[in-house]
Amino acid sequence: MALAKTKQDATQERLATLTLPDGAAWATAARADAVARLRQAGLPGRRDEYWKYTDPASLVQADVVPAAPYQTDEAPVFGQIDRLRIVFRDGVFDAEESDDLALEGIEIERLSDATQMDIHWAKNLYGVLEKRGQDPVARPLATLNTGFATDGVVIRVTGRPSKPVSLVYLHRKETSDAILHHIIHVEEGAALTLLENGPAAARFSKVLEVEVADRGAFHHIRAQGRDHERRAVTHIFARLGDESLFKSFTLTANGVMTRNEVVLELAGQNGVAHVAGAALGDGAFHHDDTVFITHDAVGGESRQVFKKVLRNGATGVFQGKILVKPGAQKTDGYQISQSLMLDDDSQFLAKPELEIYADDVACSHGSTSGEIDDDAMFYLRSRGVPQGAAQDLLTRAFLAEVIEEIDDPEIAEDIQSRLESWLQRRG
Amino acid sequence: MLEIKDLHVKLADEDKQILKGVNLSVGDGQVHAIMGPNGSGKSTMSYVLSGKSGYVVTGGSALMDGSDLLGMEPEDRAAAGLFLAFQYPVEIPGVGNMTFLRTAVNSQRKKRGEPELSAAEFLKEIREKAKSLKIDADMLKRPVNVGFSGGEKKRNEILQMAMLAPKMCVLDETDSGLDVDAMKLVAEGVNSLRDGKRSFLVITHYQRLLDHIKPDVVHIMANGRIVKSGGPDLALEVEQNGYADILKEVA
């Protein structure tokens, strides 16, 4: 089907602002393929069903909307965690700020180095999972990322490194437009914890392709920074082998526009995938979690837990799908998306979906949108708990299930303390 | 201690008058009981005293130690020393019983300008009090009232009352749904708090509780008013003959 003229124009306009990076033949081919795919699909528009609840305009348009970097003297997230730091400033690797990239059990390279090499294992992953993830729903912003990403990391995990790898995204320039692409290959039986934090840029596009081989484990915890005006579109494409584990948690407490997509395929038997997110929105805050989990093997377990606390006119979106392919028997799929509205001005839009082609599966999903329970509120106040503190207790209670998705107690505590400071900033 | 004068209350959403001129005066250290048919307004009165929304006071007043209760926020009434043991204690998933109580105790202390209890002090105190009410450690850790049996919920109310050490305790049918042993525990909990100063307003349907908690005065509430008051004998009369005779007599 031919693209609508407006879409063609918008895509052309965006492409005109971008330059293809140099690289080895395989990288150039992958990028050219992405550009061709992008021309065919076109960048998303408001009319697209997949963008019904989120206007992609500011993520698509040629010019970046300026966003002031937010100044705060708050202790940085994960600051107390022993980790290997890799810093990007407005989307560019900052060698000086970063730690030495050597760590036992893991090989870390810069994407721009890896893509220069004629022979590199990254060839088998770069843009590969992203391309697989285009079916059945197109994700053209991820395709654009594959075509034009200028920086990122390429990580091969061969063992069990002693500490997490931490990607730190600093935002310094008002008009930075960053495109990062990371590739992670967790080899058989290996394990990695990846931390990400920071706003990254005025506009940030990020793709993370993760292959977890048999019995491998990948833990991911991210906090998307305190900047109010920044915009971000992120994609995680993951493929899981036999008995592998994938756990991802995201905290989003600020940002005028965020679209976080997770596209995950349980390709091996008995894989476990948990994807979770806590979004705390105040005022001009639009947060969209779009998740697509495909069960394509026997005995997989997937769990989506997304909670949003919204106040002063913030908007939360959840689109979550579990697809169970024929033969994926004994699948255990769970999905919950909930919002807690602290006032009448905020809104929550949810589209939970199940599509099941196997008969011996247990899948459930639920979505609720509610306010603070009046009876609970009165009960607490009647015991002397002031209204604000009572609301905080009930908000914490609402978020407890999603915080429990973080395995590491130290990291969970750090994330919890960010929730606390968000609550303190009561508007 | 508590002085209720000509209290009139209607529902906020409906044109329905529930309390139609309640007069009640509870002196320091006294125990008053309120009995009365279902729907007569007993719970409404206890809610209005503690500040629940959904009711409109259309006349009258309620003072505690001279201060106007009705003009205060619920948390301020609590800090001033009012406590209501709910007829139907509320379940709060996700909020630990212990966290809840500690927040409550320390919020009140803070408001009164008293030092907050440390975690250790609080733990010591709650363990002692829980023990005497046969509340086990597991119940303290669970979310507030979630998965508690009816009796456990009522004992939890009394535990909260003991921890908060209020001046004026209102107990709304705390004995309903309790077996004899549990009722004894509750009564002992109440009696151990009697110190000559602290006052109690005990709403009940049964004389049985009043065998254990000896009231100074018994009131009968019907159709939004106190229609009769008397000594402990009045409760016995209700137990034997029901409300019909009394209501006929005052009609």
Ligand SMILES: Nc1ncnc2c1ncn2[C@@H]1O[C@H](COP(=O)(O)OP(=O)(O)O)[C@@H](O)[C@H]1O
């Ligand atoms: N929130 C409410 N909404 C509707 N009706 C109410 C409400 N609260 C009380 N009522 C009505 O007021 C009357 C008194 O109720 P209540 O105070 O619970 O009586 P009691 O505790 O003496 O049994 C009843 O008719 C009851 O249905």
Ligand SMILES: [Mg+2]
């Ligand atoms: Mg009642």
